[in-house]
Amino acid sequence: MICFSSIYLKSMEFTTAEPFLHKGLLQSFELTKYILKTNVYPREPSPLKELREVTAKHPGNFMSTTPDSGQLMGMLLKLINAKKTIEIGVYTGYSLLLTALSIPHDAMGIELIRNIKLPTDSSMIIAIDPNKETYEIGLPIIQKAGVEHKINFIESQALPVLDKLLQNKDNEGSFDFAFVDADKENYLNYHERLLKLVKVGGLIVFDNTLWGGTVAQPEEAVSEDRKESRRSIIEFNNSVSIDQRIEIALTPSGDGLTICRRIR
Numbered sequence: 001m002i003c004f005s006s007i008y009l010k011s012m013e014f015t016t017a018e019p020f021l022h023k024g025l026l027q028s029f030e031l032t033k034y035i036l037k038t039n040v041y042p043r044e045p046s047p048l049k050e051l052r053e054v055t056a057k058h059p060g061n062f063m064s065t066t067p068d069s070g071q072l073m074g075m076l077l078k079l080i081n082a083k084k085t086i087e088i089g090v091y092t093g094y095s096l097l098l099t100a101l102s103i104p105h106d107a108m109g110i111e112l113i114r115n116i117k118l119p120t121d122s123s124m125i126i127a128i129d130p131n132k133e134t135y136e137i138g139l140p141i142i143q144k145a146g147v148e149h150k151i152n153f154i155e156s157q158a159l160p161v162l163d164k165l166l167q168n169k170d171n172e173g174s175f176d177f178a179f180v181d182a183d184k185e186n187y188l189n190y191h192e193r194l195l196k197l198v199k200v201g202g203l204i205v206f207d208n209t210l211w212g213g214t215v216a217q218p219e220e221a222v223s224e225d226r227k228e229s230r231r232s233i234i235e236f237n238n239s240v241s242i243d244q245r246i247e248i249a250l251t252p253s254g255d256g257l258t259i260c261r262r263i264r
């Protein structure tokens with residue numbers, strides 16, 4: 001579970017729709033709130049706002065991708081004109097709905113108009129999570145937003161799905177973008193597989209790479225329940241920092257977002 005810093009707690013005012021505020025790594029909660037209030041919320045599409053508010057009532061709400069990270073991801077998806085993506089770790093679907101709203105709306109339509117039969121694995125977003133129940137919390141909002149047809153939800157652990165995709169050579173280098181927000185212990189395993197699935201020039205984005213700031217704290221100062229993931233994230237951060245196959249940017253958005261661009 002989450003460990004709140006007492007200094008942070010003193011300066012924060014929670015509202016029911018903002019359970020993720022504690023994840024901000026900025027100087028103060030006021031600063032995080034300032035960014036949300038002035039730049040993020042006014043532009044947040046209404047289906048995402050609705051999904052965020054529904055998720056806020058769920059006990060796992062602290063896991064949802066933060067709206068500021070979501071805004072950055074939406075920008076990246078549009079900058080690279082992403083069409084085919086993979087998402088590992090769906091929960092109630094904030095980042096998934098964001099992706100579905102950010103990729104082109106006409107891509108599937110054009111192929112239908114041309115009457116091209118799409119192979120079953122050609123969905124726009126392959127979204128993987130062993131927990132379908134939480135996905136179903138956000139699903140009615142995804143349906144109402146008219147983007148469900150872009151999503152192929154796979155109820156499974158991610159590694160076997162990625163390995164299966166890699167058995168088909170046609171999938172190699174065929175994805176534009178991947179977002180990883182699941183079990184931190186497998187981040188390096190996901191990285192190796194996704195590097196083969198994403199094209200040169202494509203992006204792989206990892207959430208929680210500052211793990212509540214614990215990556216910069218001595219292990220003794222970190223609560224027991226956060227230690228294992230902290231070690232994995234530190235190992236992941238060290239590994240990508242010297243990986244010559246990618247360019248990287250670790251941004252302090254939300255809980256830390258590492259953007260990897262495949263260059264070879």
Ligand SMILES: C[S@@+](CC[C@H](N)C(=O)[O-])C[C@H]1O[C@@H](n2cnc3c(N)ncnc32)[C@H](O)[C@@H]1O
Pocket residue numbers: 063064065088089090091092093094095096128129130131134156157158159181182183
């Ligand atoms: C932090 S939440 C994802 C939050 C989501 N991106 C959002 O915006 O709401 C982590 C999710 O990873 C899923 N998960 C855990 N282990 C997994 C695995 N091995 N493969 C795929 N998903 C996994 C959990 O079921 C959970 O729904």
Ligand SMILES: O=c1cc(-c2ccc(O)cc2)oc2c(O)c(O)ccc12
Pocket residue numbers: 001002062063064065181182183184207208255
């Ligand atoms: O506190 C968490 C825990 C997770 C988590 C733990 C185990 C899994 O198999 C998957 C995810 O993820 C989190 C997360 O993504 C976040 O943004 C905040 C907190 C946590």
